[in-house]
Amino acid sequence: MTDTWLVIVALAAGTFAIRLSGILIGQQIPKDGAWARGLRALPGCLIVSLVAVSVLSGGVREWGAGLVAVAVAIVSRNVPVTMAAGIAAIWLLRQVGN
Amino acid sequence: MTAPRDAWTGAREIVPLALGVAIYGLAFGLLAAQAGFGGLQVGVMGGIVFAGGSQIIASQQLVAGAGAVAAVVAGLALNLRLLLVTASIREVYAGRPWWQIALGAHMTTDENWALMLAQRAKGRHAGYWYLVGGGLCLLLVWCLATVTGVLFARAIPEPKALGMDFAFTAAFIAIARSLWKGRRDKLPWLTAVAVVAAAIKLGGVAPSWALILGGVAGAGLAGVVHDD
Numbered sequence: 001m002t003d004t005w006l007v008i009v010a011l012a013a014g015t016f017a018i019r020l021s022g023i024l025i026g027q028q029i030p031k032d033g034a035w036a037r038g039l040r041a042l043p044g045c046l047i048v049s050l051v052a053v054s055v056l057s058g059g060v061r062e063w064g065a066g067l068v069a070v071a072v073a074i075v076s077r078n079v080p081v082t083m084a085a086g087i088a089a090i091w092l093l094r095q096v097g098n
Numbered sequence: 099m100t101a102p103r104d105a106w107t108g109a110r111e112i113v114p115l116a117l118g119v120a121i122y123g124l125a126f127g128l129l130a131a132q133a134g135f136g137g138l139q140v141g142v143m144g145g146i147v148f149a150g151g152s153q154i155i156a157s158q159q160l161v162a163g164a165g166a167v168a169a170v171v172a173g174l175a176l177n178l179r180l181l182l183v184t185a186s187i188r189e190v191y192a193g194r195p196w197w198q199i200a201l202g203a204h205m206t207t208d209e210n211w212a213l214m215l216a217q218r219a220k221g222r223h224a225g226y227w228y229l230v231g232g233g234l235c236l237l238l239v240w241c242l243a244t245v246t247g248v249l250f251a252r253a254i255p256e257p258k259a260l261g262m263d264f265a266f267t268a269a270f271i272a273i274a275r276s277l278w279k280g281r282r283d284k285l286p287w288l289t290a291v292a293v294v295a296a297a298i299k300l301g302g303v304a305p306s307w308a309l310i311l312g313g314v315a316g317a318g319l320a321g322v323v324h325d326d
Contacts, residue, residue: 004134048291
């Protein structure tokens with residue numbers, strides 16, 4: 001299937017170009033001022049948006065498990081512990097719901 | 099030479115996230131088999147694309163019969179966020195030779211980027227080689243898992259049935275907690291969430307774009323508001 005190989009190569013080339021462009025654009029942005037402040041705030045805002053997209057794309061159970069994960073994250077400040085709590089919470093909520 | 103040690107630390111600390119990646123890799127292999135990919139193709143794809151979400155979306159488009167162009171466009175739209183990801187850690191690549199910039203660019207994913215930032219927020223040293231080490235570990239796990247998935251497609255359970263679809267959401271919640279630097283983050287973060295919610299619930303915007311809108315809106319607000 002040549003079509004499949006074309007998809008693979010095009011997706012790879014495009015994705016690499018995107019990753020590299022970010023670095024090149026980032027180097028052009030000034031070291032202080034409004035743009036630099038925005039860029040410093042970008043990681044947190046992007047991660048919060050990632051979480052919001054995945055929780056909002058779900059239903060009440062995802063909201064519930066999200067709240068459990070937030071509570072565990074605040075107390076534990078630990079990635080694996082929060083992952084385990086989140087997975088357990090969503091699994092339990094789905095058992096109850098069905 | 100701290101490079102090998104940093105890379106090893108990065109590889110070791112990414113392991114919990116790599117376990118989530120492995121489950122997704124198996125599930126992606128199942129989908130890739132339906133989309134008509136062979137084992138070699140899936141292995142090469144994982145190695146040279148190395149962006150799981152976009153591989154999943156592109157394959158879904160192929161399975162749905164949308165065609166090769168639509169598959170590539172959907173995958174790249176999801177990956178546009180990586181432009182913001184690499185731009186946000188520009189100093190990590192600054193002043194490095196071209197091959198390290200190219201390697202670092204390819205090795206940057208949501209998971210090792212976010213983990214590196216979380217370690218830094220805790221005051222630990224985590225730089226270029228920490229990022230690359232984590233990326234190499236993820237690349238290896240992703241390729242192995244996806245090829246295993248395509249070869250043993252019938253025996254793989256759905257991640258959702260195990261609650262594993264929530265693994266990354268929970269991980270990013272914990273990472274956001276580490277990045278929280280106090281009150282000045284409140285307004286930008288609330289803005290990001292509000293924009294994502296409005297885009298998805300009111301605007302009917304696709305998740306790939308809602309994510310970018312939210313991130314840019316929050317960061318833009320932080321840039322405009324003077325508080326440092």
